Amino acid sequence: MSFQITISPSRKAAARFVTTVRRAIQKAYVEEQKSGLTQTAIARALGVHRSVINRELRGKKDLTLGRVAELAWAMGRSPSFALPKTVAILNSNLPPVSSASTSAIVHRAVGPASAVPANNNPASVVALEMAN
Amino acid sequence: MATLLDLTRRAPPALYRLDPGLDDGTQEFRCIVCSPRLKAWIEQDLPALGSALGLQLSPLEQFFASVQTFCSDEPLTYGEQFKPLYCRGRGVWELRTPDLRVFGWFPLKDHFVGVAGNDATYIKQHNLYEGYIGEVVRFRDALDLDEPKFIPGEEATDVVSNYNFA
Numbered sequence: 001m002s003f004q005i006t007i008s009p010s011r012k013a014a015a016r017f018v019t020t021v022r023r024a025i026q027k028a029y030v031e032e033q034k035s036g037l038t039q040t041a042i043a044r045a046l047g048v049h050r051s052v053i054n055r056e057l058r059g060k061k062d063l064t065l066g067r068v069a070e071l072a073w074a075m076g077r078s079p080s081f082a083l084p085k086t087v088a089i090l091n092s093n094l095p096p097v098s099s100a101s102t103s104a105i106v107h108r109a110v111g112p113a114s115a116v117p118a119n120n121n122p123a124s125v126v127a128l129e130m131a132n
Numbered sequence: 133m134a135t136l137l138d139l140t141r142r143a144p145p146a147l148y149r150l151d152p153g154l155d156d157g158t159q160e161f162r163c164i165v166c167s168p169r170l171k172a173w174i175e176q177d178l179p180a181l182g183s184a185l186g187l188q189l190s191p192l193e194q195f196f197a198s199v200q201t202f203c204s205d206e207p208l209t210y211g212e213q214f215k216p217l218y219c220r221g222r223g224v225w226e227l228r229t230p231d232l233r234v235f236g237w238f239p240l241k242d243h244f245v246g247v248a249g250n251d252a253t254y255i256k257q258h259n260l261y262e263g264y265i266g267e268v269v270r271f272r273d274a275l276d277l278d279e280p281k282f283i284p285g286e287e288a289t290d291v292v293s294n295y296n297f298a
Contacts (some may be wrong), residue, residue: 002149030211
């Protein structure tokens with residue numbers, strides 16, 4: 001027998017997004033660590049105590065959008081952000097595809113009313129890219 | 133003796149599979165099954181918990197996100213310092229979010245059996261780690277599960293695949 005966590009679709013979307021952003025920042029930090037970046041250096045660049053950066057990286061402190069940009073800057077990265085249209089495919093484990101190419105497949109547009117958080121690997125939506 | 137699947141199919145079930153509700157296009161790569169006590173906690177107690185750290189995501193939402201990541205095929209973490217899984221000895225592991233600790237064990241690689249969970253701050257304030265470790269061990273010992281009942285390794289890579297991106 002199985003069960004699911006009961007949580008509203010909008011809060012599922014929030015949980016996924018917050019987690020995706022945090023993981024993107026952690027991943028960027030670990031990559032930059034290999035080049036010698038430290039939490040102390042980030043803290044110094046942003047004018048805060050190292051413990052603040054530590055708690056932000058670990059998820060023990062919320063991040064504002066501005067802080068995301070500041071962390072990205074301090075790591076030599078630039079944040080990118082997109083809001084791709086979401087389409088869910090019923091009874092399928094396939095990735096979302098455009099409706100124009102799949103007329104034989106039942107589609108359901110996703111919005112606040114239908115509230116089905118369609119796929120989209122969140123990592124493809126939020127990324128911290130190397131600054132040019 | 134029985135497999136994990138057998139134990140979820142008994143009446144009443146000895147274990148309940150937690151369906152992560154992954155998105156389209158995401159294959160379930162790791163799985164979580166729960167004791168009846170943990171299932172009741174997730175359904176009845178967890179929704180009422182607030183974030184002791186004052187975070188925008190409630191503990192329930194943190195747990196949902198953690199389950200999504202755990203069950204997907206993404207790396208569980210990046211580097212050595214961010215630990216979503218922590219070994220407490222005696223084959224007992226905790227699945228962690230900023231506000232929560234869920235205690236259980238791995239009978240098979242990528243198969244987590246959760247036994248009990250609670251607010252991390254409350255656990256630390258009342259020093260409840262040993263109590264939860266003992267509870268997991270007692271539940272595991274009493275469970276009619278095929279031997280060997282748990283993976284003894286203490287490295288995360290012993291119990292999960294694709295643990296670390298780095």
